[in-house]
Amino acid sequence: MKEIQILDKTFTEFISEKEISDRIDMLAEQINNDYKGREVVFLGILNGAFLFAAELFKRINIKAKISFVKLASYEGTKSSGTIKELIGWNEDIKNQEIIVIEDIVDTGVTLERIVDELVIRKVSGIKVATLLFKPDAFTKKIPLHYIGFNIPNNFVIGFGLDYDGYARNLPSIYTLKNK
Numbered sequence: 489m490k491e492i493q494i495l496d497k498t499f500t501e502f503i504s505e506k507e508i509s510d511r512i513d514m515l516a517e518q519i520n521n522d523y524k525g526r527e528v529v530f531l532g533i534l535n536g537a538f539l540f541a542a543e544l545f546k547r548i549n550i551k552a553k554i555s556f557v558k559l560a561s562y563e564g565t566k567s568s569g570t571i572k573e574l575i576g577w578n579e580d581i582k583n584q585e586i587i588v589i590e591d592i593v594d595t596g597v598t599l600e601r602i603v604d605e606l607v608i609r610k611v612s613g614i615k616v617a618t619l620l621f622k623p624d625a626f627t628k629k630i631p632l633h634y635i636g637f638n639i640p641n642n643f644v645i646g647f648g649l650d651y652d653g654y655a656r657n658l659p660s661i662y663t664l665k666n667k
């Protein structure tokens with residue numbers, strides 16, 4: 489069993505590079521079929537989705553563009569705590585079919601924020617592709633159309649996902665080792 493130490497924590501390999509690649513092949517095939525003859529704008533959510541977005545996008549053969557946005561935290565002027573703002577919009581996405589690309593959907597709070605913004609921007613359709621999904625942590629009712637892997641509610645790293653900024657470069661996915 490492959491193990492890796494990141495800062496103070498030990499992780500064990502959970503989903504191999506080959507399993508990830510095979511699954512992305514299947515997701516891309518589904519998307520290529522579902523959107524045959526149509527045009528789509530992929531919207532990757534930084535930072536975590538950069539690797540999944542690249543691997544997925546390479547396999548897309550329909551007419552497509554890709555763009556990235558980032559959720560930036562800033563302190564609100566009121567005492568309501570941290571507010572997240574989506575920054576980096578550089579495509580006119582009005583009336584476009586959008587596929588949001590996420591690395592992981594956990595509670596769904598981030599995704600809801602993104603979907604709300606897309607609705608405001610009057611896109612013509614929204615689908616969601618996520619490499620990982622934690623169904624037990626999900627608190628929203630947003631449909632997820634393309635899911636790589638349903639996983640337990642444990643902390644994972646690798647393939648774009650970080651622990652305190654590290655481990656995004658790992659080619660496979662690791663989960664926190666049980667003590």
Ligand code: IMP
Pocket residue numbers: 536591592593594595596597598599642643644645649650651
């Ligand atoms: P949500 O808003 O709770 O769905 O969380 C979404 C974001 O939290 C993801 O885009 C990740 O950046 C981060 N996140 C959630 N779970 C994990 C995890 O297991 N490992 C690393 N990051 C995670």
